[in-house]
Amino acid sequence: MNPIVWFNNRFIPLSEANVNILTHALNYGTGVFEGIRGYYDETQRDLFLVRALDHYERWKKNCAILRIDVPPAPADLVELTSELCRRNEFHLSVYARPLAYKASARIGVAPDNNDAYAVVVIPFGVYLESDQGIHAGIVSWRRVEDNAIPGRAKICGAYVNSVLATDEARRNGFDEAIFLTESGHVAEGATCNLFMVRNGQLVTPPATDNILEGITRASIMELAKNEMRLEVLERSIDRSELYQADEAFFTGTAVELAPIVKVDHRNIGSGQIGPVARQLKSLYFDATRGRLPQYARWLHPTGVHTPSLVTA
Ligand code: PMP
Numbered sequence: 001m002n003p004i005v006w007f008n009n010r011f012i013p014l015s016e017a018n019v020n021i022l023t024h025a026l027n028y029g030t031g032v033f034e035g036i037r038g039y040y041d042e043t044q045r046d047l048f049l050v051r052a053l054d055h056y057e058r059w060k061k062n063c064a065i066l067r068i069d070v071p072p073a074p075a076d077l078v079e080l081t082s083e084l085c086r087r088n089e090f091h092l093s094v095y096a097r098p099l100a101y102k103a104s105a106r107i108g109v110a111p112d113n114n115d116a117y118a119v120v121v122i123p124f125g126v127y128l129e130s131d132q133g134i135h136a137g138i139v140s141w142r143r144v145e146d147n148a149i150p151g152r153a154k155i156c157g158a159y160v161n162s163v164l165a166t167d168e169a170r171r172n173g174f175d176e177a178i179f180l181t182e183s184g185h186v187a188e189g190a191t192c193n194l195f196m197v198r199n200g201q202l203v204t205p206p207a208t209d210n211i212l213e214g215i216t217r218a219s220i221m222e223l224a225k226n227e228m229r230l231e232v233l234e235r236s237i238d239r240s241e242l243y244q245a246d247e248a249f250f251t252g253t254a255v256e257l258a259p260i261v262k263v264d265h266r267n268i269g270s271g272q273i274g275p276v277a278r279q280l281k282s283l284y285f286d287a288t289r290g291r292l293p294q295y296a297r298w299l300h301p302t303g304v305h306t307p308s309l310v311t312a
Pocket residue numbers: 035162188189190191192193211212213214215216217251252253254
């Protein structure tokens with residue numbers, strides 16, 4: 001697969017979108033990325049990007065933390081992503097990976113203003129199989145602290161934290177990792193946010209517990225409040241509370257909604273997928289496929305069956 005990507009302000013094949021070995025971002029982790037899904041809908045014969053504007057707004061704010069400049073406005077970046085889908089004639093579901101980075105090729109950590117960005121869109125399906133529910137394990141690595149490397153910023157270097165956690169979890173036989181914070185509270189998964197259902201309330205760790213403030217997390221909170229009239233709380237969660245939860249699940253662009261049926265070899269609730277997770281998963285599926293008109297505002301049509309508009 002060699003799709004057309006946006007790199008160095010041009011549309012070129014992915015195989016030609018390469019960087020120098022001394023690139024600052026490659027050596028020091030000074031990149032900021034995003035992950036955006038697009039779902040193809042057969043009925044409407046179009047590919048819809050999910051909350052693409054929110055993702056690009058978050059990206060630009062996160063880039064500002066590392067002082068990386070991405071000149072285009074978020075709406076133009078959404079249009080660029082749509083154009084990539086059209087050029088590649090993607091009539092299937094996709095994942096878009098915008099990446100902004102410190103581009104100078106030299107030795108030395110001091111950053112300069114040589115910033116670059118790229119957008120890659122590739123076909124994408126299920127990321128984490130969760131039809132039977134998954135078994136998560138709390139890992140020995142702690143979630144990166146905001147005053148060390150801000151976890152909310154989706155900084156490339158910070159993902160070493162997620163890589164270490166995923167490696168440990170998988171080698172120990174779990175499907176996915178759960179991070180605790182340095183203070184011992186439940187933070188999130190390696191690439192996803194975490195929710196539990198306890199005493200009829202939907203609870204998720206607050207933004208101040210070193211989580212990435214997920215866009216799927218926000219969508220699920222909105223669906224839970226509006227469509228299920230659930231009380232949703234953002235508060236710290238103890239490890240042992242999670243063991244006693246009635247239900248738990250992960251959310252994220254890639255994992256979508258993944259029900260957790262076991263944590264650390266302990267059943268969550270009945271050890272089966274619970275009713276809240278099941279209903280929210282189905283609501284999220286319908287909302288992201290354009291089947292719930294009240295959430296059509298989350299979707300951006302790419303127009304993949306119309307000819308390319310840009311000729312750059
Ligand atoms: N936490 C981490 C560490 C992540 O990498 C992601 C994926 N972006 C998430 C949570 C979920 O965020 P979102 O719903 O915006 O994809």
